[in-house]
Amino acid sequence: EVKVVESGGGLVQAGGSLRLSCKASGFTYTNYAIGWFRQAPGKQREGVSCISSSDGSTYYSDSVKGRFTISSDSAKKMAYLQMNSLEAEGTPVYCCASGVDGTECTLRDYYVLAYWGNGTLVTVSS
Numbered sequence: 001e002v003k004v005v006e007s008g009g010g011l012v013q014a015g016g017s018l019r020l021s022c023k024a025s026g027f028t029y030t031n032y033a034i035g036w037f038r039q040a041p042g043k044q045r046e047g048v049s050c051i052s053s054s055d056g057s058t059y060y061s062d063s064v065k066g067r068f069t070i071s072s073d074s075a076k077k078m079a080y081l082q083m084n085s086l087e088a089e090g091t092p093v094y095c096c097a098s099g100v101d102g103t104e105c106t107l108r109d110y111y112v113l114a115y116w117g118n119g120t121l122v123t124v125s126s
Contacts, residue, residue, distance in 0.1 A: 020096075069084075
């Protein structure tokens with residue numbers, strides 16, 4: 001059974017930093033993508049960042065480019081999202097998602113990612 005588990009959320013002041021972790025397990029294929037998405041109450045889900053295990057390609061939304069950095073440890077099937085200069089934008093839940101073998105990174109078509117974690121809450125106080 002494939003599982004995806006996030007950790008690292010919490011309360012931080014605006015301008016501060018936080019690091020999220022995502023652990024994927026239950027599969028042996030090596031070509032996969034891990035993406036981070038967030039959704040604040042009353043807002044649409046937004047693709048934040050994605051990393052491809054095949055070549056390490058990274059993708060960012062315009063809203064976080066230059067402030068967030070995604071990285072991974074393929075051997076551990078871990079992905080990390082370093083978030084700097086956080087802005088007070090409500091209280092979004094950050095979810096990590098991964099796909100089946102060969103799924104490519106996406107920030108828009110989140111429905112192609114089959115496996116989702118329960119999310120971790122990030123609260124940025126102003």
